[in-house]
Amino acid sequence: MLEISNLTHTYGSGPGAHHALGGIDLKVAEGELVCIVGPSGCGKSTLLRSIAGLLRPTGGKVVLGGTAVDRTPDDLAVVFQDYSRSLFPWMSVADNVSLPLRRKDMDKKQRRSAAMEALEQVGLEGAAAKYPWQLSGGMQQRVSIARALAYRPSLLLMDEPFGSVDAQTREDLEDLTLRVRSHHNMTILLITHDIDESVYVGDRVVVLSKAPARIVGDLRVDLPAPRDQITTREHPDFVHLRAEVGRLVRGMRSQSAPAS
Amino acid sequence: MTGRSLLDNRPLCGAVGVAGLFCLVELAGRTGFIDPIVFPLASTIAGRAAALAADGDFLADVVSTLGAWAAGLLLTVLVAVPAGFALGTMPRVESALRPVLEFLRPIPSVALIPLALLLFSDRFDMKIAVIVYAASWPVLINTMYGLKDVDPLAKETLRSFGFGPLAVLWRVSLPSTAPFIATGVRLAASIALILAISAELLAGGASGIGTFIIEAGSSPDALEFIVAATIWAGVIGIVSNTLFTLVERRLFRWHLARTEGAR
Amino acid sequence: MRVLRGLGRLWLVPVVLVAWEAATRAAEDNFFPPPTAIAVRMHEMWLSGPPERLWLTDAAVENIPTSVGRLFAGWLLAGVIGIALGLMLGRSPVLSRFLDPIIEFGRAIPPPALLPFFLALFAAGAQMQIATIVFGIIWPILLNAGDGARHVDRQHLETSRVFGFSRSQRLLRVILPSAMPKIFAGLRLSLSLALILMVISELVGSTNGIGFQLLDAQRSFDLPGVWGTIVVLGVLGYVLNSAFLAAERRLLSWHRAAKQTI
Numbered sequence: 001m002l003e004i005s006n007l008t009h010t011y012g013s014g015p016g017a018h019h020a021l022g023g024i025d026l027k028v029a030e031g032e033l034v035c036i037v038g039p040s041g042c043g044k045s046t047l048l049r050s051i052a053g054l055l056r057p058t059g060g061k062v063v064l065g066g067t068a069v070d071r072t073p074d075d076l077a078v079v080f081q082d083y084s085r086s087l088f089p090w091m092s093v094a095d096n097v098s099l100p101l102r103r104k105d106m107d108k109k110q111r112r113s114a115a116m117e118a119l120e121q122v123g124l125e126g127a128a129a130k131y132p133w134q135l136s137g138g139m140q141q142r143v144s145i146a147r148a149l150a151y152r153p154s155l156l157l158m159d160e161p162f163g164s165v166d167a168q169t170r171e172d173l174e175d176l177t178l179r180v181r182s183h184h185n186m187t188i189l190l191i192t193h194d195i196d197e198s199v200y201v202g203d204r205v206v207v208l209s210k211a212p213a214r215i216v217g218d219l220r221v222d223l224p225a226p227r228d229q230i231t232t233r234e235h236p237d238f239v240h241l242r243a244e245v246g247r248l249v250r251g252m253r254s255q256s257a258p259a260s
Numbered sequence: 261m262t263g264r265s266l267l268d269n270r271p272l273c274g275a276v277g278v279a280g281l282f283c284l285v286e287l288a289g290r291t292g293f294i295d296p297i298v299f300p301l302a303s304t305i306a307g308r309a310a311a312l313a314a315d316g317d318f319l320a321d322v323v324s325t326l327g328a329w330a331a332g333l334l335l336t337v338l339v340a341v342p343a344g345f346a347l348g349t350m351p352r353v354e355s356a357l358r359p360v361l362e363f364l365r366p367i368p369s370v371a372l373i374p375l376a377l378l379l380f381s382d383r384f385d386m387k388i389a390v391i392v393y394a395a396s397w398p399v400l401i402n403t404m405y406g407l408k409d410v411d412p413l414a415k416e417t418l419r420s421f422g423f424g425p426l427a428v429l430w431r432v433s434l435p436s437t438a439p440f441i442a443t444g445v446r447l448a449a450s451i452a453l454i455l456a457i458s459a460e461l462l463a464g465g466a467s468g469i470g471t472f473i474i475e476a477g478s479s480p481d482a483l484e485f486i487v488a489a490t491i492w493a494g495v496i497g498i499v500s501n502t503l504f505t506l507v508e509r510r511l512f513r514w515h516l517a518r519t520e521g522a523r
Numbered sequence: 524m525r526v527l528r529g530l531g532r533l534w535l536v537p538v539v540l541v542a543w544e545a546a547t548r549a550a551e552d553n554f555f556p557p558p559t560a561i562a563v564r565m566h567e568m569w570l571s572g573p574p575e576r577l578w579l580t581d582a583a584v585e586n587i588p589t590s591v592g593r594l595f596a597g598w599l600l601a602g603v604i605g606i607a608l609g610l611m612l613g614r615s616p617v618l619s620r621f622l623d624p625i626i627e628f629g630r631a632i633p634p635p636a637l638l639p640f641f642l643a644l645f646a647a648g649a650q651m652q653i654a655t656i657v658f659g660i661i662w663p664i665l666l667n668a669g670d671g672a673r674h675v676d677r678q679h680l681e682t683s684r685v686f687g688f689s690r691s692q693r694l695l696r697v698i699l700p701s702a703m704p705k706i707f708a709g710l711r712l713s714l715s716l717a718l719i720l721m722v723i724s725e726l727v728g729s730t731n732g733i734g735f736q737l738l739d740a741q742r743s744f745d746l747p748g749v750w751g752t753i754v755v756l757g758v759l760g761y762v763l764n765s766a767f768l769a770a771e772r773r774l775l776s777w778h779r780a781a782k783q784t785i
Contacts (some may be wrong), residue, residue, distance in 0.1 A: 052681075052685055053684075054681050054684060054685070072684045072685050072687065074687060076685065077685060077686065078681075078682070078685045080678055080681075080682070082678060085676050085678040085679065086678050086679070086682050088679065088682075088696070088697065088700070089777045089778070089780075090700040090701075090703070090777045090778075091696070091700075099686075099688075099692070099696060100686030100687070100688070102689075102692065103686070103687045103688075103689070131777055131780070133777065133780050134780070147686075151686060
């Protein structure tokens with residue numbers, strides 16, 4: 001469903017140029033949850049912004065659902081890290097969630113009920129009339145997720161979605177992501193710098209190198225479902241995979257061949 | 261020159277914009293879209309404005325306005341800065357006076373001109389009085405605001421070295437308030453010009469740009485003179501604003517660096 | 524309790540009034556009438572009408588709404604034009620590059636200098652007054668709207684791109700609200716400028732309005748009348764400013780709250 005071939009991007013030109021992406025090839029199948037990890041500043045966000053059509057890469061191609069991405073695709077949603085700057089503070093929570101739906105063929109009532117349904121899924125049905133700044137950080141990020149869910153995208157991009165919340169909230173949001181994902185059977189690409197998180201949430205973990213970013217590892221995660229914050233994390237496979245990903249992120253040689 | 265580098269050249273773009281407006285007005289007049297009798301051609305106005313620059317009477321009027329403006333501004337600083345310091349360092353006095361000030365401030369300053377005309381027999385004094393009244397507000401408020409912004413640590417540091425309150429005022433409070441005062445003075449400068457011209461428009465008789473414009477109103481080519489003189493008034497405004505901004509930037513580079521860094 | 528403390532802070536006001544009364548009575552200067560004489564004259568000028576009209580006199584009914592009407596007409600017109608132009612310039616760096624010097628120049632012209640120009644163009648009357656107000660006060664609105672529109676959070680714009688907002692949605696639901704705090708700052712400055720220009724335009728070219736009443740009192744050496752009119756204008760300025768601040772607090776509550784949580 002998503003095919004990225006030889007994607008490169010360079011910021012600026014001449015001696016001051018910064019090569020962010022050094023040729024990325026990646027295929028994501030329908031319904032997969034792929035986590036992309038890499039050291040900070042490695043170009044993860046550049047990759048995500050190229051897929052979202054927010055940035056025109058200097059080379060290579062992104063094909064989503066059979067069509068090349070040259071502007072923001074219609075059925076794609078993004079959950080940004082910085083919820084306080086991504087939600088609109090002048091709109092109520094319900095408006096934040098339902099405004100993007102105007103693009104879909106829905107009347108006001110349908111938009112409203114779709115928004116309420118999405119808010120219910122993230123456990124915020126009571127906060128519809130509130131404003132984002134009246135909610136805690138974790139709740140605001142739930143609103144962002146609800147906005148993306150209501151939009152029913154075929155591909156959901158999440159850019160360090162749990163990077164700005166505390167540890168407890170982070171675990172709750174990870175489980176929420178797994179739950180809604182199994183409910184909607186959505187394809188998700190989640191970018192993170194947290195190795196544990198990538199293994200815990202993902203079906204596949206793709207490891208990027210330092211900039212210019214290349215794929216240095218692509219591991220399949222076969223942990224028993226449903227995943228659980230305690231038991232999954234003590235599962236021997238989890239421990240093994242975490243070590244594996246950690247080595248790759250730190251630029252050490254992998255001890256087993258990457259999954260196909 | 262390529263299109264890209266043309267767009268990167270800000271002054272050139274601005275010049276193109278001004279030239280464009282000029283041509284538009286000229287064309288509107290020439291094609292009869294705007295009757296040149298109703299509104300003069302751009303070229304006529306430009307010619308008139310150029311002629312005014314060499315016109316002794318007009319220059320005398322400009323000097324007169326600028327004289328009142330400068331004198332008023334100087335007096336404003338002399339009155340408002342000490343007043344701001346007094347109020348800023350004595351919070352009890354400030355809170356007692358606040359309601360009185362809050363009532364005086366919203367009075368539209370030009371409304372005082374008719375009263376000032378009755379109170380002052382001399383036109384120049386009248387102009388100065390209304391200028392000082394109106395222009396004092398931004399200086400006063402900025403001075404008080406700046407004093408609140410003084411770093412208490414800097415004051416305590418000096419005090420701990422045994423300096424007296426006057427030395428603290430002179431070495432810490434005044435320098436760190438200065439950028440705020442400068443902003444206040446820049447605002448006051450444009451208000452002073454507004455009041456000077458308003459007073460001239462209403463008082464007539466004496467000399468000044470406002471008087472020139474009012475008197476030009478009775479000539480057959482009234483609009484031509486009025487627009488040309490108004491353009492010069494705008495030039496004076498822009499020059500004064502630019503100068504004040506430049507001086508402010510030069511003198512208070514440290515302040516800019518600090519506030520930008522804090523953001 | 525808060526009201527009492529608020530009143531407590533006003534203690535100087537009666538003291539000033541009494542001192543003023545005593546000083547002016549002692550000085551017996553015609554130019555400085557005592558506050559009581561001003562109050563009596565104000566009552567005569569505006570509040571000695573028939574009770575069924577809330578005691579408002581003909582002069583009050585004729586002049587005050589006329590003046591306030593012109594002020595609001597000019598302010599609203601300048602607001603609509605200024606916001607529209609400002610948003611356009613703020614979102615188009617190329618356009619603003621070409622037009623910046625013209626705008627800087629327009630802003631630098633002392634607004635009262637435009638009065639004779641509009642007087643020659645439109646002759647005395649409401650049209651000329653509103654034109655003067657609009658031209659004189661549009662700059663702070665325009666510049667602030669431009670500044671606000673220029674500095675919309677990048678993430679807000681990207682969010683609207685990702686979710687495919689239409690152009691009008693982006694403008695009305697994202698850019699305009701982001702620029703609102705700045706626009707309000709401009710509108711507030713313009714409101715006080717509008718009052719000044721309303722007064723001076725009525726002093727120069729009008730046959731009614733509060734400014735004309737002021738001129739009338741001045742011409743007939745009615746000093747209590749001059750002082751009284753100034754007081755009325757001060758009250759008007761105070762009321763306008765307070766009403767604006769109250770409206771701003773209501774409409775921009777999201778802005779204050781959102782800023783506090785960051």
